[in-house]
Amino acid sequence: MLYVVPDYYKEFHCIADKCEDTCCAGWQIVIDKKSLAKYRRIRGKFLPVMLFGVNYFTGTFRQDKEKRCAFLNDENLCDLYICQGEKSLCKTCRQYPRHIEEFEGVREITLSISCPEVARILMERKTPVTFISKEKDGEEEFEDFDxxxxxxxxxxxxxxxxxxxxxxxxxxxxxxxxxxxxxxxxxxxxxxxxxxxxxxxxxxxxxxxxxxxxxxxxxxxxxxxxxxxxxxxxxxxxxxxxxxxxxxxxxxxxxxxxxxxxxxxxxxxxxxxxxxxxxxxxxxxxxxxxxxxxxxxxxxxxxxxxxxxxxxxxxxxxxxxxxxxxxxxxxxxxxxxxxxxxxxxxxxxxxxxxxxxxxxxxxxxxxxxxxxxx
Ligand code: SF4
Structure with a gap:
């Protein structure tokens, strides 16, 4: 499998509470099936927090009136991450701001400029962007791929x-x-x-x-x-x-x-x-x-x-x-x-x-x- 990324890919690090905005507000985050199943298994004192924060019917995180994720605290940090660790994040939260386009045998991963930190990197960049390809194990076939x-x-x-x-x-x-x-x-x-x-x-x-x-x-x-x-x-x-x-x-x-x-x-x-x-x-x-x-x-x-x-x-x-x-x-x-x-x-x-x-x-x-x- 060929992976392609822009050359500034590794420059990005989430600045979390220092971010002037947050990626955990303003849109509905859909939870992947695996994470949703994991959330259902959470017990103990975090259970009420999970019941409050996750809508198990729609498979999404609940939001407040300002469309902020229910797990986003006042310091703009994620309580799910803090209490349950990085692995508890759903696929969307783990990946963002990475954006993946899938083709037969190729994955192109860009960083979304909807993240203020990525936008900053791109806007401060003076030299032309290049793209880096790396071959990794794994092959696949798509049906009807031209x-x-x-x-x-x-x-x-x-x-x-x-x-x-x-x-x-x-x-x-x-x-x-x-x-x-x-x-x-x-x-x-x-x-x-x-x-x-x-x-x-x-x-x-x-x-x-x-x-x-x-x-x-x-x-x-x-x-x-x-x-x-x-x-x-x-x-x-x-x-x-x-x-x-x-x-x-x-x-x-x-x-x-x-x-x-x-x-x-x-x-x-x-x-x-x-x-x-x-x-x-x-x-x-x-x-x-x-x-x-x-x-x-x-x-x-x-x-x-x-x-x-x-x-x-x-x-x-x-x-x-x-x-x-x-x-x-x-x-x-x-x-x-x-x-x-x-x-x-x-x-x-x-x-x-x-x-x-x-x-x-x-x-x-x-x-x-x-x-x-x-
Ligand atoms: S928008 Fe970007 S920098 Fe801000 S919290 Fe999300 S990933 Fe981190």
């Missing part, structure tokens, strides 16, 4: 990450090349012309594609188009399952600041923010790291549904929306923004979108038939 498509997707992802990490090009050009590649691959996959996908990869890694992308962006959309599209796609976020109450407040605030602002038009905010970014932050590096994160995590999942284009678009959409949140916060702060605030918005976005399978599915579905004009 190994050929999977190998195409792996090759394509490698090329896409190479494009995203080409810092000689502006990030908008890199993004457009990735979307173009995904789009053209989708056409070939739908026509079952699988071998042609290699030509597509070659095309988008060549100089002609770069020249085309640069020219396209130079003559690209009128100002109103970019406002209309940004407003339209931002509104998708309201349709998602709400995990935390304060998320909706953030969305409304962002909407007022950017899209219904009577004092400053959207395009002017965008232009000024772009100037500020150039002078004040490593914005292109942050965008690159986030795009690589989303693309690496979700793109190969297309082996199960063939939705190559929607998965690449979803990566771009998520990063674009984070950028909109940064821009609104910058405006609210009277045109300043710290890396700490950017990181906070990154993990809050990830918590809302990535921690609900339903939300991920919905975003991907929306991305199928549009062309993101970032």
């Amino acid at each position: 190994l050929f498509l999977f190998s195409i997707l792996e090759d394509a992802r490698k090329e896409m990450i190479g494009i995203l990490q080409n810092r000689k090009l502006p990030i908008r050009v890199r993004t457009l090349l990735v979307l173009g590649m995904a789009h053209d691959m989708q056409v070939r996959i739908c026509r079952q012309e699988m071998f042609d996908c290699f030509e597509v990869m070659e095309k988008y890694t060549g100089q002609r594609a770069i020249d085309f992308a640069e020219k396209y962006l130079a003559r690209e959309s009128t100002q109103n188009q970019s406002f209309t599209m940004a407003k339209e796609v931002f509104e998708y976020l309201y349709d998602l399952e709400l995990l935390r109450e304060n998320w909706e407040v953030l969305l409304q605030e962002t909407e007022c600041l950017l899209y219904t602002n009577e004092k400053i038009p959207y395009e002017e905010i965008r232009r000024e923010f772009a100037e500020w970014e150039k002078a004040n932050s490593d914005i292109e590096i942050h965008l690159e790291q986030l795009l690589v994160y989303f693309l690496f995590t979700y793109f190969p999942g297309a082996v199960y549904d063939g939705e190559v284009y929607a998965k690449a678009q979803m990566a771009v959409y998520c990063v674009w929306m984070m950028h909109e949140l940064w821009m609104a916060r910058w405006l609210k702060n009277e045109k300043t923004l710290t890396l700490y605030e950017m990181t906070e918005l990154v993990y809050r976005f990830s918590r809302e979108v990535e921690h609900s399978d339903e939300n991920l599915k919905q975003v991907e579905k929306r991305m199928k038939n549009i062309w993101l004009n970032t």
